[in-house]
Amino acid sequence: MLTIKNIDKVINMTCYGRPIYHVREFTNSVGQGAYVFEFDIHDSGFGGWNAPQEVHLVRNEFDGTYGLFTMGLQVATERRLILAEIQHFTSLLVEISEVLRKTKYWWENQKTN
Helix, strand or coil: CCCCCCHHHHCCCEECCEEEEEEEEEECCCCCEEEEEEECCCCCCCCHHHCCEEEEEEECCCCCCEEEEECCCHHHHCEEECHHHCCCHHHHHHHHHHHHHHHHHHHHHCCCC
């Protein structure tokens, strides 16, 4: 598990127009540890982009990189990062913003039948 000192300092910081309201540690069903950055309802809050979002930061055990993605949209939003890209809050926030940008794009461009 990656340990980021003072990770709670990112609470209330904004990524792609949405403030982080909570950060928690999480262990998934295969035992991987993760940080979860939680974003509350946006605008009206009716599903899609406006629904609460969770961005997960997980270490890839195979090659030591880190995956950063929106839960439920991993394939469409994942970014592979190296440790240097997440060691500083500023660069981490930029990467989270990029994941949220991809999330918004996905929701705005999905086709419904």
